[in-house]
Amino acid sequence: MSGDSGADGTSTGKRPNEQLGSWFVRSGWSKGELARQVNRRARQMGAPHISTDTSRVRRWLDGEQPREPIPRILSELFSERFGSVVAIEDLGLRAAHQSPSASGVDLPWTGHQTVSMLNEFSRSDLMLARRGFLGTSLALSAGPALIEPMQRWLVPGPPAEPGPPRPSAAAAAQRLSPLSVPELQLLESTTAMFRQWDAQCGGGLRRKAVVGQLHEVTDLLQESHPEPTAKRLFRCAAELAELAGWMSYDIGLQPTAQKYFVLALHAAKEAGDKPLGSFILSSMSRQMIHLGRADDALELIHLAQYGSRDCATPRTQAMLYAMEARAYANMGQPSKTKRAVRMAEDTFADALEANEPEPDWIRFFTEAELNGENAHSYRDLAYVAGRSPTYVSLAEPAMRRAVELFAEEHEYQRSYALNLIGMATVHLLKREPEQSTQLAGQALTVARKIRSERVNTRLRRTVDTAARDFGDVPQVAHFTEVLTAQLPETAEAV
Structure with missing residues (x-):
C-alpha cells in the first residue's frame, strides 16, 4: 500500500476520469513521471507523507477521487505544464471546501x-x-x-458604523501609536x-x-x-x-x-x-x-x-495602454493592438514633456520598457497570425531598441534578459537560428546572475523551439547542450 493511503477517497464505481485522462495524455508524461512530480511537489509543500506510485495514478485515471492535497497538486502541475490555468474541476476532480x-x-x-x-x-x-x-x-x-x-x-466602502462618543483630541492623541514622519x-x-x-x-x-x-x-x-x-x-x-x-x-x-x-x-x-x-x-x-x-x-x-x-499620471497611463496592447495581441486583434501601441507611445511622450513627479513604483516604465512591451505585442501578434512577416517587421526595431537601452540601464537586469530572449524569438520567426542562438547565449549569461524562474523558463522554451525547428544547425545543437548543463532545471523559492 502506498504511503498516501490516507489521502485518497473511494472509487467512483470504476467510471474512468476522461477529463484527467485527456490532460494526462496531452502532457506527454508517463504515469511514473507524474507520480514523481506529485511526490516532489508534496515534499516542497510540507506533506512528506504523500508517496504516490504508478498504480495510484492508474486508479485516479480509472475514476478514483483523491483527497487533498492531491487535487491541488495536480492542478498546479498541469497549469505549469500548459502555461494556463487548469482548475481542479477541469481535471474532473472535487475540490475541498475552503473558507x-x-x-x-x-x-x-x-x-x-x-x-x-x-x-x-x-x-x-x-x-x-x-x-x-x-x-x-x-x-x-x-x-x-x-x-x-x-x-x-x-465601489465605495460602507459608511462607518456608529460607535461610542468620540474622545477629546488630547485623550485620542494619548492612545495613538507614536509613529514619526x-x-x-x-x-x-x-x-x-x-x-x-x-x-x-x-x-x-x-x-x-x-x-x-x-x-x-x-x-x-x-x-x-x-x-x-x-x-x-x-x-x-x-x-x-x-x-x-x-x-x-x-x-x-x-x-x-x-x-x-x-x-x-x-x-x-x-x-x-x-x-x-x-x-x-x-x-x-x-x-x-x-x-x-x-x-x-x-x-x-x-x-x-x-x-x-x-x-x-501620463507615465502610468502609457504603461496601461502598453498592457492593453499585449492583451489585444494575444487575443489576435491587430487593429486594436496597433491603436493601443500608438496610445502608449503618444502618452509616454506626454509624460516626458510634463516631467511631473512620479511614484517610485512606475519609475520602471522607461523608454526601454515601452519599446520592450510594444515589441512583444507585435511579436505575439506574429505568432497568433501564423508567423506573419508583417508583424515580425514591426517587432524587430522596437525589440532591438529595447535591448540597446536595457544594456545601458544596469538597474534592470531581468528586463534586459527578457528582451534578449524576445529578440531571439524574433530571429526564430525570421528563420535565423544562428542569430537567435547568439542572443540566447547573452541572455543565459544574465540569467545565471539573477534568480528568476520566469527568465529561465522563457529561455528554455525559446531554445526548445529552436531545437525543434532547427535541430540540425550546429550552433543550435551545441547551445542546447550548453543550456542543459548551465541552467538549473528549477529555482528554489525563497
Whole structure:
C-alpha cells in the first residue's frame, strides 16, 4: 500500500476520469513521471507523507477521487505544464471546501479584515512554507470568479458604523501609536530599495525579506494611528504586497502571487490610492497573459484604466495602454493592438514633456520598457497570425531598441534578459537560428546572475523551439547542450 493511503477517497464505481485522462495524455508524461512530480511537489509543500506510485495514478485515471492535497497538486502541475490555468474541476476532480479567507479572491473589502488577512497570509508564507509553498490553501482564480470581485475595487466602502462618543483630541492623541514622519519615510524608502533589488536580481533573492517587511507593516496597522498615518501605512502595505506578488510570480508561485496581488488591491483601496490600484491590476494582467488568459488580462486593464482615468499620471497611463496592447495581441486583434501601441507611445511622450513627479513604483516604465512591451505585442501578434512577416517587421526595431537601452540601464537586469530572449524569438520567426542562438547565449549569461524562474523558463522554451525547428544547425545543437548543463532545471523559492 502506498504511503498516501490516507489521502485518497473511494472509487467512483470504476467510471474512468476522461477529463484527467485527456490532460494526462496531452502532457506527454508517463504515469511514473507524474507520480514523481506529485511526490516532489508534496515534499516542497510540507506533506512528506504523500508517496504516490504508478498504480495510484492508474486508479485516479480509472475514476478514483483523491483527497487533498492531491487535487491541488495536480492542478498546479498541469497549469505549469500548459502555461494556463487548469482548475481542479477541469481535471474532473472535487475540490475541498475552503473558507474565503483561506482561498480564492472574493474577500471582504474592509480595512480591519484586509489587515487581518495580510497579516495571516504573510505569516503563513514566512513560517509554514520555507520553500515558498503555502500548502493546500491556494487555487488560481480566472474568468468571472476573478474579475467580478476585482470590480468591487471601484465601489465605495460602507459608511462607518456608529460607535461610542468620540474622545477629546488630547485623550485620542494619548492612545495613538507614536509613529514619526522619519519612521514612515524609512518604511517607504525600504520598499523602494526592495523594488530595486528585484529589478536587478530577480524575485528569488529577496522575496522573504519583502514578505517579512509586509508582516511588520501589518503589525503596525493593527495599532491606532491618525488617519493620514494609517493611509500611508496602507499604501506601504499595498506596495509591499504587490512586490511580494510580483516576486512570487517571477519564481513561478502563481497562486501565491495572485493572492498577494488581490490583498494589495484591497490595501490600495484603504489608502485611497487609485493610481496604485491600477498598477496592481496591471501586474495581475501580466500574470493572466503569462497564464494564457488574455481575455481576463484585458478586463483587468480596462478596470485599471477606468478606475484611474482622472488621477493617473501620463507615465502610468502609457504603461496601461502598453498592457492593453499585449492583451489585444494575444487575443489576435491587430487593429486594436496597433491603436493601443500608438496610445502608449503618444502618452509616454506626454509624460516626458510634463516631467511631473512620479511614484517610485512606475519609475520602471522607461523608454526601454515601452519599446520592450510594444515589441512583444507585435511579436505575439506574429505568432497568433501564423508567423506573419508583417508583424515580425514591426517587432524587430522596437525589440532591438529595447535591448540597446536595457544594456545601458544596469538597474534592470531581468528586463534586459527578457528582451534578449524576445529578440531571439524574433530571429526564430525570421528563420535565423544562428542569430537567435547568439542572443540566447547573452541572455543565459544574465540569467545565471539573477534568480528568476520566469527568465529561465522563457529561455528554455525559446531554445526548445529552436531545437525543434532547427535541430540540425550546429550552433543550435551545441547551445542546447550548453543550456542543459548551465541552467538549473528549477529555482528554489525563497
